[in-house]
Amino acid sequence: MIDVAHLTKRYGRHTAVDDVSFRCEPGTVTGFLGPNGAGKSTTMRMICGLTPPSGGAATVGGRPYRELPNPGREVGVLLDASAQHAGRTGREALAVAAATMGVEHRRVAATLDLVGLNAVAAKRRVRAYSLGMRQRLGLAHALLGDPRVLILDEPANGLDPEGIFWMRGLLRDFADRGGTVLLSSHLLREVEAVADRLVVIGGGRIVAQGDKDELLAGGGTLVRARDAAALRGALHRAGLPVTEGTDGLLVRADAEAVGQAAADAGVALTELRPAGSGGLEQLFLTLTAGASTREAVR
Numbered sequence: 001m002i003d004v005a006h007l008t009k010r011y012g013r014h015t016a017v018d019d020v021s022f023r024c025e026p027g028t029v030t031g032f033l034g035p036n037g038a039g040k041s042t043t044m045r046m047i048c049g050l051t052p053p054s055g056g057a058a059t060v061g062g063r064p065y066r067e068l069p070n071p072g073r074e075v076g077v078l079l080d081a082s083a084q085h086a087g088r089t090g091r092e093a094l095a096v097a098a099a100t101m102g103v104e105h106r107r108v109a110a111t112l113d114l115v116g117l118n119a120v121a122a123k124r125r126v127r128a129y130s131l132g133m134r135q136r137l138g139l140a141h142a143l144l145g146d147p148r149v150l151i152l153d154e155p156a157n158g159l160d161p162e163g164i165f166w167m168r169g170l171l172r173d174f175a176d177r178g179g180t181v182l183l184s185s186h187l188l189r190e191v192e193a194v195a196d197r198l199v200v201i202g203g204g205r206i207v208a209q210g211d212k213d214e215l216l217a218g219g220g221t222l223v224r225a226r227d228a229a230a231l232r233g234a235l236h237r238a239g240l241p242v243t244e245g246t247d248g249l250l251v252r253a254d255a256e257a258v259g260q261a262a263a264d265a266g267v268a269l270t271e272l273r274p275a276g277s278g279g280l281e282q283l284f285l286t287l288t289a290g291a292s293t294r295e296a297v298r
């Protein structure tokens with residue numbers, strides 16, 4: 001269980017994370033989504049005790065990360081795959097971690113095997129690893145202590161499609177055995193494929209969270225008009241957040257509010273429907289429309 005309560009991080013006058021609260025339950029994968037600079041990494045670093053919060057608190061298994069007696073046995077963390085000792089071989093790196101955590105040495109080979117780093121790869125120095133191999137080694141580090149919780153920042157970065165598919169299965173299996181997974185990603189389709197719950201962050205604030213299927217069912221409204229510019233103007237004047245979709249405008253509001261805004265401006269619509277069927281990508285674009293704009297103009 002991960003419990004995040006009112007986490008806030010300010011850098012000078014800039015608020016990178018603003019009153020963020022969510023909970024990750026055992027047996028679930030929580031997808032942590034947001035555009036660049038939204039505050040995902042900062043939130044995860046605060047959960048793992050690497051960045052002190054300006055306000056709020058986070059616990060893992062009921063305790064602040066820094067108070068866990070042997071954190072690696074309880075929480076597997078992968079925040080930055082490139083931050084690994086480049087001069088060690090993959091096997092050496094894991095062996096050192098195993099000794100530090102008090103994990104049986106034979107788990108080293110088993111974990112390397114589990115993440116798909118074969119004997120040849122395990123004997124190479126980390127500096128010669130591709131990003132995908134570093135991600136696999138980082139995941140091995142996270143899994144080595146047989147933890148009940150995984151916190152992974154963009155773990156699919158650098159993995160090829162087969163690797164992404166493999167990781168999805170690994171995380172699903174981990175959660176199905178009662179584990180708790182918090183996974184950040186900008187690869188929306190990957191999150192859609194594996195997550196049970198979603199936390200969507202934009203401009204440091206949570207813009208949506210909940211059960212993935214419920215969120216997808218309420219993914220805003222798709223609207224079209226022959227005069228797209230007039231429609232855009234009408235929605236803008238009504239203060240409704242709008243994103244360009246592939247087949248119309250996506251609006252973070254219900255159909256009634258969108259229809260009313262168009263009617264008030266005398267714009268004739270050619271289509272008005274829930275956007276949810278378009279999947280997570282549309283939901284993501286819709287939900288983060290305002291936040292992305294704020295980020296872009298900052």
Ligand SMILES: Nc1ncnc2c1ncn2[C@@H]1O[C@H](COP(=O)(O)OP(=O)(O)OP(=O)(O)O)[C@@H](O)[C@H]1O
Pocket residue numbers: 011016034035036037038039040041042043186
């Ligand atoms: N050490 C720091 N000092 C000042 N500002 C920071 C620092 N770390 C992060 N920020 C700012 O905080 C905001 C959130 O950054 P963060 O890295 O958490 O976002 P993110 O959602 O992980 O984005 P990305 O997907 O691009 O990694 C950004 O505006 C960033 O510039």
